[in-house]
Amino acid sequence: MAEHKARLEARIDRDLDRLIVEAAEALHVSKTAFVTEALREAAMKVVARGETTLMAPEVFDAMMSSIDEPDLAPELADLAALPRRIS
């Protein structure tokens, strides 16, 4: 099945257009590919900065009350005891 594509149009000044074309040519990619990748990277930065993992209030409070004290974690101890296979 063909992937559905969205269309993006933007009015930009001619200097920026020339700069984009020059940069795309330098990388041997199309203007569309260059702009798409640049936008992807910029969007990812914004999304990553705003990322927050939420935790249930009672779990968060319990965790914060002992944040610097190790929990008993026998499962993690088992993981730590595995013989080394990765150098």
Add this chain to the structure above:
Amino acid sequence: MPHASHRLVRFSDDYDLSGFDCGYAVYNSWLREHAASSIRAGVCAVYLLVEHAGDRERVVGYFAINPTQVASSDMPSNQVRGWPRSVPAWKIGKLAVHVDLRTDADAQWGRHLLRAAIETVLRACDVGGGKVIIVDPDPPALARFYVDNGFRPCAVHGNSACYLKVSTARALLG
């Protein structure tokens, strides 16, 4: 087959990623198509598990780490990003092992790679801080794997994220 050795390396375009198959198309395509741009954007760091056997070398696993933060789900949205009601954290994402390695269940390659990921985060904490390690399993059924290895559920409805305190990880793996 000659004896194989495995090492963890930072992502590089020099490695051939085309043969990587963990059984999940979204993980395969992310590594091939988006890992490099995510690194360039400064969003995450990606590590590859590379297998050497004779003169053959191939990528058989990977994971990504990125800084994040953890907050209580009952906080007003305008406080979610503010200290002290949130805590700095690192997220382990996209941990995946090649299907070839998963055929030998006794080898526990997923667990070996998870330990390497936790140790990598601990080194990141040494220079960048961080109190909690987060995983956000996708698909959610993978949460069992993390709980079985010491993580605890974040217990938010509709979210399978799990956490491990850095202090706990450091006590056992630091």
